[in-house]
Amino acid sequence: MSAKDFLFELGTEELPPKALQSLSAALVNGIREGLEGLLGKEQLANTGFKGYAAPRRLAVLATDLPTEVPESRTLVSGPPAKIAFDADGNPSKALIGFARKCGAEVDQLSEVNGKYSFEQVNPAQPVAGLLADIVTGVLEKLPIPKRMRWGASRAEFVRPVKWVVMLFGDEVIPCEIMSHQSGRHTRGHRFHYNEQIELFAGREYAETLKEKGKVLADFSERQELIRSQLLAEAERIGGKVVIDEGLLEEVTALNEWPVALTGRFEERFLDVPSQALISSMADHQKYFHLLDANDKLLPYFITIANIESKDPQQVIEGNEKVIRPRLADAAFFFETDKKHTLESRTEALKKVVFQKDLGTVYDKSARISGLAGLIAEQIGGDADHASRAGLLCKADLVSDMVLEFPELQGLMGYHYALNDSEPEEVALAQNEHYMPRFHGDELPQTKTGIAVAIADRLDTLVGLFGINQPPTGSKDPFALRRATLGALRIIVERGLELDLRTLLQAAADQYSALPAQDSVVNDVLEFMLERFRAWYEERGISVDNYIAVHALKPTKPLDFDRRVRAVSHFRTLPESASLAAANKRVSNILSKLEGEIATDIDQSLLGDGAEATLANVVAELESELAPAFAKGDYQFALEALAKLQGPVDSFFDDVMVMADDEKVRDNRLALLTKLRNLFLGVADISLIAG
Template sequence: MSTRDFLVELGTEELPPKALNSLSQAFEAEILKGIREALGKDADTLLATATVKRYAAPRRLAVLIEQLTDEIPSSSTTVLGPPINICYDANGKPTKALEGFAKKNGTTVDQLSEVSGKVAFEKVSEATPLSGLLPEIVSNALAKLPIPKRMRWGASRVEFVRPVHWLVMLFGDEVVDCEILGLKAGRKTRGHRFHYNHEIELIAPQQYAETLRETGKVVADFAERRESIRNQVVAEGQAIDGVAQIDDDLLDEVTALNEWPVALTGRFEERFLEVPAEALISSMAEHQKYFHVVDSNGQLMPNFITIANIVSKDPQQVIEGNEKVIRPRLADAAFFFETDKKQTLESRIEKLKSIVFQQELGTLHDKAVRIATLAERIAADLNEDPAKAKRAAMLAKTDLMTDMVYEFTDLQGLMGYHYALHDGEDEQVALAQNEQYMPRFAGDELPQTAPGIAVAIADRLDTLTGLFGINQPPTGSKDPFALRRAALGVLRIIVERNLNLDLRELLSVAADSHANLPARDGLEDSVLDFMLDRFRAWYEEEGIPADVFLSVLAVRPTRPLDFDQRVKAVSHFRTLAEAEALAAANKRVSNILSKQGVSDESAVSEAALQDDAEKALYSALNALQGSLDAAFADGDYRQALESLASLRGDVDRFFDEVMVMADDEALRNNRLALLAQLRSQFLGVADISVLGA
């Protein structure tokens, strides 16, 4: 079977830079999916030698598949019909059932056969050229791209993310005859908008990238262009004895904005360095897409690196143009900073009353008061200074009222830190202004100071109890207030900072701080259950089996640090040779006790023990009691489970030799009490009967 190279390129107006890479990936994936569906069960074999390359530039999306099979091979399928005994009448003539089956399959009765007692038809599909299916495959791929809102242009009713201008579709050296998005497919692409704004005829698909680069001055490969920009930016930084700082998201966006990238270094006035570096960096990156540079000490330098989309005959003119543009931006930041410093954060607390946090939960001022109450409690529980935590909480949202944060919203917290220092606030109180938002995302750093920890936890718990209290928990994939992320953030802070905090107690304080919550009854428990369930994904990422998590969840510890210690202990216990047998025994014990309604508090009478096996188990349990009590007191659950693992022999012997459900009621109840005592010791860590379930 022969193969040919296939190329499809859609030319457009400039595509959304933040979406370009994802559009390219989806385009490639959908085309491959369509081809696989067309090739059917033999797709893997037929595509074994094919190689796929995707291209994405500001004005084009393209996919190249080298050595793609040029036809869908013939195939045969056996179609089974009705039972043979109803297909002929007593005279041997075909019935309507048989004739209907033949007609449905486009054949005649004499072409049918019998397979396993049923009438059958061998349906043969002839080999067909793949080229005839390519237009539909490409059309479907474009229709399925992740485009939130499509647009129309001119008088056309065609819709796409941006207006389309040309379409290249080549299969081998032939144009695929079709029309897609109102464009007739051809072999002509176009070069760089400024360097080579002309059509370029492609003879064969494999020439695509090289022809665009050499003739059209377009680097079509997104990854190649991205790496070129990275290398150029690094070199520009080194040329001024600095280190260019490259944010991956900014790098992706700049890559999506340029077809022929050229890095240039500009400079701004040193007086702007008096403004907090974060504000300058945000202004340069957000508004101008510039990379900033730091010196050997990590201090911001008065330079920026921009990416031009052309090779200029006079690069200095381009640099000066960018310097002229950035100057008013930085001047605005400097003005905002100086203006904001004229008012203290404390003076802005009253202004929080004018901003609604959530209609049913009050203003930001209401929220600040609630956070302060809870932060005080958290600090006290941690044996830290409650006054600092309260002060940090009352100031926490005040930088939202500043001009700087209004203009650069991503600086909230950071500017609060700088303004608090300027106001003469305690350093930890100032640091807490920024730390309240940590962790901002998965893997982000955690707050370090006690006030920062207290406010970060309190803020999230206030939001969780408030939203749950007005019956607005997350539903399905909808989580507009990011409550899942808030819950996970609290768990991370408590566990990774080794904080012995009782989550249910804190949730009770948070819930009581709200006024008139419709769903106040049982609120602590519903939020606690929601939060503890966030541990499931946490442990999945760590490779801990779900049954380990569920075994601990079954006993519902309310201290996240304690929860984590139990999970780690059970995970270790699961690796012991005794684990499987003891888990099965616990499950058996649990089933027996649940049916008999025996309490874990039932006392065992040593005098009533009769069989040697039950006496041995009782003795072994009593011998372990002291070490178990000490282990539980220290939270050493691993040691507790290792000690309990030593009971395996006695437990196995008990079930082999002892009749628990004896006819004698007193004897039966005593044996049930012994099993309840055994189970209660394991429940001191987790419900290990869940393991392996």
């Protein structure tokens, strides 16, 4: 079958940089899926798909695309053979109607698997005539939150469309897309070559734009070019450039012909906290900052220009002129903010609402303060420092610097606390209590920071659940799921022996009256323990390991984690499957009984052999494992319990549990209860798969 290259390009005004990659991926995937639906995956085995994305264009190149949809045959089933003809051998009305529906005569039908059927032939057809409909359908489904119209056109897209290229081989596919007639003319760089460029072959698209139009259409090629230019500029001035991948992607989406240029700012601005300068340069100007050998900020920046200037120094000076007032503002905010202590700013928090039913940010800070002091005592920290840090931890929110650069909250609190001569740990906690800010972020290091971080999250959880506003579905406006995972990470990864129920009760007691006051502790506790499921799934730990531990409802996250990891290890032992099955069998037997089962065993009622052996081993393990359970050494406990496999298997092979003699039966049930309780010291092993 013959094949040609298909090129589609949509020329637009500048596309939203942060959406460029997702739009390009959706366009490529949509066209691929459309063609797969038309031709089938097998027909596209030799077809390659390549997406191009630049500020003013989205394009897809499909190489070696078959030129026609091959002939196909479809078997259409009709009435059953037993009713197809009457007693005289004449075709029934059902058969005649079916033939008419298929556009065939009765004698063209055949019996297949007890039914009369018709083989419908779908003739081959050219692909070219179907491409416009596929592209149009894909464009309508692109992930565009808000579409716009332009001029008198009724077409809608994320930005005004300026031209459309549709080439199949060297021929234009005539059609209208987004109110534009398709053609073979693209356009070059807005400044370097703002003219039409005629295209004759899809495979020459990227190279033609690059050589003639001064446009790098390939996103990845532009990105790597920018990266190499950044590194080269940094080496030239003897610094290290910090390449934030998010900023790199955004800058790549903003430039068609990137050129890296290095500018400089006044060294006096280095007196301002470096992160404030970095935020100003990156967020507002899309500049990359540089560090010296000691990771200190250098008075340089690298900007990516979308033009290869004949006078680059003029471009550099222009950027220096733009960044100067930005940095001057940051310096002004910093110096002005230092004239007021964090403590004095807490008064302003009384006018900032945290949540209408939960009071102000000041109220929240007071609650954090009380809870943080309690947590600090339990983890061996300084309760006074934690209480002080909690009271001040939101004060920088009303500073001029944070109002201008919200992403600096916490960090500026740290600098202002140092300026106020607060203790080092109190200052560090101003920033640390926001950690982890995102998935995989670093955790607080100091005990004061840890205490305030946990207190802040638990207060939010209890407050929102207490007014009956838990997360629902995908809606989580206060990021309670993230707050929960953050608190769990801190407790587990910092090895803290904290009891969630105790802390949640303390958090709830700080509220005077919550609508769900009576149930809030249990509700939040269950919500937090349920978050462990996603935690372990992400780490590749089987979910039934979590379920086996969750059945016991341990309220200490560190203890919960130790149990899950012990169960995970236990399942690697050869005895685990048999013991899990035995636990399930014991659980089923005991669950059918009414009332409490005694655990005292009468040795005189034990039979010889398997029953006595199991009782002896259980008694030995009860004594041996008591210290292991006490100190949470669950892996050792389960390894020791693995030796029960032989005695347990023998017991069930040789002993009738539900004996006719009531005393013997009760004695055996007591033995099984002791056996089960040993495993329940770690988890409900009956819930894990064999």
